Amino acid sequence: MSSVNNHQMMFGQIDISAIDFSEKSRDDMPKILRALQGIYINIELRKRVFSILEEGLSERKNGHGKADSRTGKPGMEQWAILVMGVVRLVRNADYDYLQDLVNHHNTLRQMLGHSDLTDKKYYELQTIKDNVRLLTPELLDRINQEVVLAGHALVKKRKTRDGHTTYVPM
Numbered sequence: 001m002s003s004v005n006n007h008q009m010m011f012g013q014i015d016i017s018a019i020d021f022s023e024k025s026r027d028d029m030p031k032i033l034r035a036l037q038g039i040y041i042n043i044e045l046r047k048r049v050f051s052i053l054e055e056g057l058s059e060r061k062n063g064h065g066k067a068d069s070r071t072g073k074p075g076m077e078q079w080a081i082l083v084m085g086v087v088r089l090v091r092n093a094d095y096d097y098l099q100d101l102v103n104h105h106n107t108l109r110q111m112l113g114h115s116d117l118t119d120k121k122y123y124e125l126q127t128i129k130d131n132v133r134l135l136t137p138e139l140l141d142r143i144n145q146e147v148v149l150a151g152h153a154l155v156k157k158r159k160t161r162d163g164h165t166t167y168v169p170m
Contacts, residue, residue: 014110014115016037016040016041016110016111016113017037017040017041019033019037019107019110019111021033021034021037021107028090028091029087029091029105029107029108030107032086032087032090032091033107033108033111035086036082036083036086036111037111039082039147040079042150044150045146045147045150048146049082049143049146049147050078052139052142052143052146053078053081053082053139053143054078056134056135056136056138056139056142057078057081057134057135057139076123076127076128076131077113079112079113080112080113080131081131081132081134081135082135082143083108083111083112084098084102084112084128084131084132085132085135085140087101087102087108088132089140095125095128095129095132096125098128098132099123099124099125099128102123102128103122103123
């Protein structure tokens, strides 16, 4: 299994599981990042998702050889590819907007594993394009199926007396 992200924390870096999101925000970014955090925290789900990514990202889009199984193409780990791909999809963002977000949105940068204080990592536009494009609709569909299964494991259907279906946490 390939590395999800760099396990060596840097000074000032916040563990992804400890990132706090604004409960009052009406923007969709905290909701997107909270969902990604849920994938990261659920170890079994994370293993299944990254198994899918490892399999799918190992093939280069142009068909010429293999991409690095840990980083896709040079410069990006699988976790960053997933985070950027999900943000791009949900926000319906073009690559220029995505580049601005990943380089300047503090909470998104924390989700990518960057510290606020010392990490000056800058994502180049071409690196983002080369890597995020590796997330095909087929890969995203397979990941979605795993997320849905994990969600079903968290809640249980129950019929109420009036015949309606409710979902209760297990």
